[in-house]
Amino acid sequence: MASIEIGSYEPPSDTNLARSVARILLRAVGLTMTIAVAVAVGIWSSQFMVSRGSLLSTDSYGPWEHWRNLGRDFADPYTKAHIANSGKLRIASNSAGVFEARTDNLGARLHSSCNYVIEGSNMSGMWWSLAVFDARGRLIANDANRYTFTADTVAPNPNGSFIVTLGRDARPGNWLPTSGAGRLVLVLTILDPSTGLSDEARAERNKMLPIIRREGCS
Structure with missing residues (x-):
């Protein structure tokens, strides 16, 4: 009878075992890092869309941002969260235009270490208000x-037309003090007339938003 030779079993060497374990660990670390980055990006993008908006929720006019569905019942979740986080009044966007600016017209971040000139055109009899806040939405003492x-x-x-200046040091005219607040946010609110505005008239209104010009920084 022919005999069948069975090869002997050779366990993997320590080197091969170490390499296998290292590959598994590297894959696990890579997967963990991928998940962590994805979660971090998701949180950052959500926070950004709540605080600053996106093409889905805001319109931009130079440095001014307008939440198009502000205060409306059918507003998207990011707009609702923006109102809740900022503590702003729920002024519906179909009765007023609320515009926020965090940069000047050249795109530089507004900061209390700089002086600014805000030049606005005649608002054609519409009531408006212009206020400056710190980055956390608080009035500046x-x-x-x-x-x-x-x-x-x-x-x-x-x-x-009108000119309003921003700066730490007092100056004549329409001056708003910024003290040492750091980053600044300008909020311009324009109330619609009691008769309301057509879409065409509202578009013309949005063309009259003030220019924000930086004069210098210290």
């Missing part, structure tokens, strides 16, 4: 107790 200018309190130019 100051000895002059100046926090906002409105269509009723601003000193206009003869042609109905």
